Amino acid sequence: MKPLEIRNLTIQYLTxxxxxxxxxxxxxxxxxxxxxxxxxxxxxCGKTTLGLAVAGLLPYNARVINxxxxxxxxxxxxxxxxxxxxxxxxxxxxxxxxxIGEQIAEIYIHHFNMHKREALEEAxxxxxxxxLPGSFINKYPHELSGxxxxxxxxxxxxxxxxxxxxADEPTTALDVTxxxxxxxxxxxxxxxxxxxxxxxxxxLALVAHMADKIAIMYAGQVVEYRDKYSLFKQPxxxxxxxxxxxxxxxxxxxxxxxxxxxxxxLPGNFPNGCRFNPRCPLAFxxxxxxxxxxxxxxxxxxxxxxxA
Amino acid sequence: xxxxxxxxxxxxxxxxxxSILVSLTILSLIxxxxxxxxxxxxxxxxxxxxxxxxxxxxxxxxxxxxxxxDVFTRVLYAFILDVNCGLAVVALSGLIGLIIGLISGYLxxxxxxxxxxxxxxxxxxxxxxxxxxxxxxxxxxxINAIIAVxxxxxxxxxxxxxxxxxxVKENLYILAAREAGLSGLKIITKHxxxxxxxxxxxQATIELGNAILYIAALSFIGLGAQExxxxxxLMISTARRFIREAWWPAVFPGIFMFLTILSFNLIGDGLRxxxxxxxxxxxxxxx
Amino acid sequence: xxxxxxxxxxxxxxxxxxxxLGAVVIVFILSRILPGNPAVAILGPKATPENIExxxxxxxxxxxxxxxxxxxxSRLLRGDLGDSYIMGYSxxxxxxxxxxxxxxxxxxxxxxxxxxxxxxxxxxxxxxDTKLDLTLTSLSVLxxxxxxxxxxxxxxxxxxVNLGLPVGGRVDPxxxxxxxxxxxxxxxxxxxxxxxxxxxxIRIIPPALxxxxxxxxxxxxxxxxxxxxxxxxxxxxxxxxxxLPERVVMYKHIIRNALIPxxxxxxxxxxxxxxxxxxxxxxxxxPGLGRLVWEAVTLRDYMVIQGTVLVVSIIYITVNAIVDILxxxxxxxxxx
Numbered sequence: 046m047k048p049l050e051i052r053n054l055t056i057q058y059l060t061x062x063x064x065x066x067x068x069x070x071x072x073x074x075x076x077x078x079x080x081x082x083x084x085x086x087x088x089x090c091g092k093t094t095l096g097l098a099v100a101g102l103l104p105y106n107a108r109v110i111n112x113x114x115x116x117x118x119x120x121x122x123x124x125x126x127x128x129x130x131x132x133x134x135x136x137x138x139x140x141x142x143x144x145i146g147e148q149i150a151e152i153y154i155h156h157f158n159m160h161k162r163e164a165l166e167e168a169x170x171x172x173x174x175x176x177l178p179g180s181f182i183n184k185y186p187h188e189l190s191g192x193x194x195x196x197x198x199x200x201x202x203x204x205x206x207x208x209x210x211x212a213d214e215p216t217t218a219l220d221v222t223x224x225x226x227x228x229x230x231x232x233x234x235x236x237x238x239x240x241x242x243x244x245x246x247x248x249l250a251l252v253a254h255m256a257d258k259i260a261i262m263y264a265g266q267v268v269e270y271r272d273k274y275s276l277f278k279q280p281x282x283x284x285x286x287x288x289x290x291x292x293x294x295x296x297x298x299x300x301x302x303x304x305x306x307x308x309x310x311l312p313g314n315f316p317n318g319c320r321f322n323p324r325c326p327l328a329f330x331x332x333x334x335x336x337x338x339x340x341x342x343x344x345x346x347x348x349x350x351x352x353a
Numbered sequence: 354x355x356x357x358x359x360x361x362x363x364x365x366x367x368x369x370x371x372s373i374l375v376s377l378t379i380l381s382l383i384x385x386x387x388x389x390x391x392x393x394x395x396x397x398x399x400x401x402x403x404x405x406x407x408x409x410x411x412x413x414x415x416x417x418x419x420x421x422x423d424v425f426t427r428v429l430y431a432f433i434l435d436v437n438c439g440l441a442v443v444a445l446s447g448l449i450g451l452i453i454g455l456i457s458g459y460l461x462x463x464x465x466x467x468x469x470x471x472x473x474x475x476x477x478x479x480x481x482x483x484x485x486x487x488x489x490x491x492x493x494x495x496i497n498a499i500i501a502v503x504x505x506x507x508x509x510x511x512x513x514x515x516x517x518x519x520x521v522k523e524n525l526y527i528l529a530a531r532e533a534g535l536s537g538l539k540i541i542t543k544h545x546x547x548x549x550x551x552x553x554x555x556q557a558t559i560e561l562g563n564a565i566l567y568i569a570a571l572s573f574i575g576l577g578a579q580e581x582x583x584x585x586x587l588m589i590s591t592a593r594r595f596i597r598e599a600w601w602p603a604v605f606p607g608i609f610m611f612l613t614i615l616s617f618n619l620i621g622d623g624l625r626x627x628x629x630x631x632x633x634x635x636x637x638x639x640x
Numbered sequence: 641x642x643x644x645x646x647x648x649x650x651x652x653x654x655x656x657x658x659x660x661l662g663a664v665v666i667v668f669i670l671s672r673i674l675p676g677n678p679a680v681a682i683l684g685p686k687a688t689p690e691n692i693e694x695x696x697x698x699x700x701x702x703x704x705x706x707x708x709x710x711x712x713x714s715r716l717l718r719g720d721l722g723d724s725y726i727m728g729y730s731x732x733x734x735x736x737x738x739x740x741x742x743x744x745x746x747x748x749x750x751x752x753x754x755x756x757x758x759x760x761x762x763x764x765x766x767x768x769d770t771k772l773d774l775t776l777t778s779l780s781v782l783x784x785x786x787x788x789x790x791x792x793x794x795x796x797x798x799x800x801v802n803l804g805l806p807v808g809g810r811v812d813p814x815x816x817x818x819x820x821x822x823x824x825x826x827x828x829x830x831x832x833x834x835x836x837x838x839x840x841x842i843r844i845i846p847p848a849l850x851x852x853x854x855x856x857x858x859x860x861x862x863x864x865x866x867x868x869x870x871x872x873x874x875x876x877x878x879x880x881x882x883x884l885p886e887r888v889v890m891y892k893h894i895i896r897n898a899l900i901p902x903x904x905x906x907x908x909x910x911x912x913x914x915x916x917x918x919x920x921x922x923x924x925x926x927p928g929l930g931r932l933v934w935e936a937v938t939l940r941d942y943m944v945i946q947g948t949v950l951v952v953s954i955i956y957i958t959v960n961a962i963v964d965i966l967x968x969x970x971x972x973x974x975x976x
Contacts, residue, residue, distance in 0.1 A: 141875070569789055
């Protein structure tokens with residue numbers, strides 16, 4: 046059974062203009078237990094919504110109207126599946142009134158039938174695994190630094206013994222050194238403890254270090270899905286190419302950083318045909334009238350008329 | 354400005370509040386101009402009559418009180434009186450509080466400390482208690498009641514305004530204006546006041562209801578309006594003795610008072626939600 | 641960290657003492673700006689020349705204001721609020737006699753409003769944007785806007801006339817209940833007089849409801865909004881992700897955080913309870929401090945009015961200080 050299987054997933058959000066589609070017909074898989082799938086895209090492309098759906102945490106004003114998600118064959122909303130999420134803002138992701146220890150221990154108390162004292166001891170152990178002193182179990186979230194809080198979130202994720210970890214921009218708010226530490230920690234957990242990870246980010250450079258497989262998302266759709274090396278060596282979709290071109294490089298002289306012209310469309314305002322056509326330098330007539338379908342290529346797929 | 358007004362009127366609560374107020378005002382004007390009864394027209398032989406059993410040429414719609422006076426007439430005279438008292442309280446305390454808050458917030462330093470210390474001392478006594486103490490000392494009249502309530506509510510506005518001024522003062526554009534050499538008064542009126550005014554008005558609307566409550570309460574215990582003035586609190590107090598025989602002279606003043614205060618609360622509530630940047634919270638209920 | 645708690649408590653108590661001092665100053669100033677001779681005002685109908693002489697000597701009314709203030713403060717520190725010549729007792733005695741009745745009523749009402757307000761608010765939050773939510777929120781706006789003058793009268797009529805139940809006073813005067821605690825509900829039980837207990841219970845309900853309904857309405861709206869706001873926070877997602885049982889998520893995570901602004905506002909509105917108490921006690925002839933104020937106003941008894949205002953202020957300031965200090969235990973972020 047695959048760790049993660051998403052088929053034809055469509056999600057809508059309730060806005061003051063009614064229900065609008067934010068994720069459209071997404072197909073994604075994670076095939077191995079030690080695999081990191083990166084989900085890359087600009088803000089508003091639906092990647093966070095997709096992440097929440099995979100974790101079974103969609104808010105009340107969102108609904109899945111098509112398709113399914115299966116985590117090791119089970120529905121993410123069921124109580125027999127645990128999906129850990131590492132959020133971007135660690136301060137607001139921790140209960141300000143409870144100690145760190147209590148927030149880790151409650152996992153052991155409710156899932157592993159431990160007593161409070163045992164659970165707190167386990168919490169100390171987990172904290173040392175992420176490089177934090179055991180005495181932190183008595184501290185409150187506001188007493189820790191940003192990097193320390195993020196590591197607490199990682200500790201909570203590990204303690205849960207989940208089937209899958211969803212990391213949503215886990216390091217955006219951190220300085221570069223702490224960022225590297227946390228990312229390495231996450232990668233180790235995946236590889237050593239065999240827990241697959243869905244790594245959501247807008248930063249293609251970080252993905253090069255972390256991911257095994259990469260899915261590029263635009264306007265609610267997955268437009269390219271490849272393994273890391275193929276994607277970086279030979280990006281297919283014009284959007285992917287634009288993203289890569291906008292990265293600063295040391296080996297090539299460029300007079301100006303290329304930026305992708307325009308803004309991504311907001312949900313409810315998608316153009317006809319291919320959703321990228323307003324910004325695509327290679328768009329032709331078919332792109333404006335017909336939505337491109339998925340074209341499977343070796344170990345991946347791309348959604349673009351250029352390859353149909 | 355009219356666009357703002359139109360937007361405001363789209364909020365259900367504000368519409369309900371304004372419609373209640375307008376209806377009551379129209380009713381009062383009708384009564385004052387054309388009621389067959391005077392508000393102090395005493396007639397012992399028709400005292401304590403409910404509306405169904407009146408035998409004069411015009412019906413007593415809400416009955417008569419213990420002195421034979423028409424309840425309906427008195428209740429609506431009281432509407433005008435109480436609302437005007439409320440407006441007087443809000444206008445006076447609001448104005449004084451606004452000035453104190455502006456001075457205190459803008460100038461800071463010793464002036465701020467002294468003014469706020471005075472405000473803190475006034476607030477240390479619960480409002481109604483202080484109002485009772487002041488009104489008792491000044492003497493029982495409606496004017497003194499108004500003065501008492503004004504003194505008690507000034508700190509509310511002063512602190513509110515001062516807080517707003519302090520937060521606006523930090524804004525860069527104020528610093529820029531000062532660098533550009535604008536005089537203090539100009540900065541206050543052109544930059545600070547526009548930020549302060551909306552929240553101030555919202556608070557004032559809500560305080561209107563409170564002011565009416567205070568005046569009625571003071572009159573109820575004997576410190577405000579005196580007979581034969583038609584004032585809601587006083588009417589309820591007089592009617593209390595006969596409540597087992599006749600409930601209407603005690604209940605109707607309260608009902609009209611409730612409607613009036615409710616409408617001010619609705620408007621103030623609607624204003625507050627209108628100004629709240631986090632409007633996404635669904636508020637349910639009336640709008 | 642312990643040091644900062646002690647520091648905080650120390651400064652908070654200091655502030656309270658300063659507030660009390662401020663209240664004393666104001667009451668003193670008010671007592672001296674009475675029109676005419678203060679001694680005459682104090683004595684009322686008993687203003688004979690000898691009595692006037694005596695009062696002047698007692699309070700130093702012929703001396704400078706500063707000296708008068710000194711006399712006032714020194715008597716205050718001894719717990720002496722002066723004597724009411726009009727009612728015939730020392731003011732302190734009058735107040736001490738009446739406090740338990742008011743305390744019983746206010747605490748009873750406060751508890752009712754807390755239970756009703758917070759539980760219904762949580763219900764409205766859970767079922768938000770449904771018809772039930774709409775109904776509850778509208779009810780809360782209506783209750784909060786209900787003036788005590790209307791509510792009290794309506795409840796008096798409903799319980800007393802429509803239901804024919806005994807209203808007014810704390811218990812039927814035919815029963816003689818020994819005063820163990822000063823709280824009628826407890827004393828009747830301690831006396832073993834169950835009928836009296838029922839009677840006392842019936843009599844406390846209408847005035848307590850009158851006080852509880854407006855505050856409960858406010859707490860309903862507040863809890864609903866606070867809980868909804870907390871529910872949208874990220875740490876609730878974290879709690880849900882841990883797949884903890886629903887009750888744990890609700891109580892340990894959501895409500896505990898939602899309570900913080902509720903406690904603040906509830907503390908502030910305690911003052912409103914005191915205000916309403918005067919009216920309620922007058923309407924229901926409840927023999928507490930509130931009714932004492934009304935009696936004193938009717939009799940123009942300035943000593944009692946001032947004494948009561950001062951005592952109520954001290955209670956108010958103390959309660960606020962306790963709430964602030966309790967706050968520190970609830971929210972660890974304040975401890976620094």
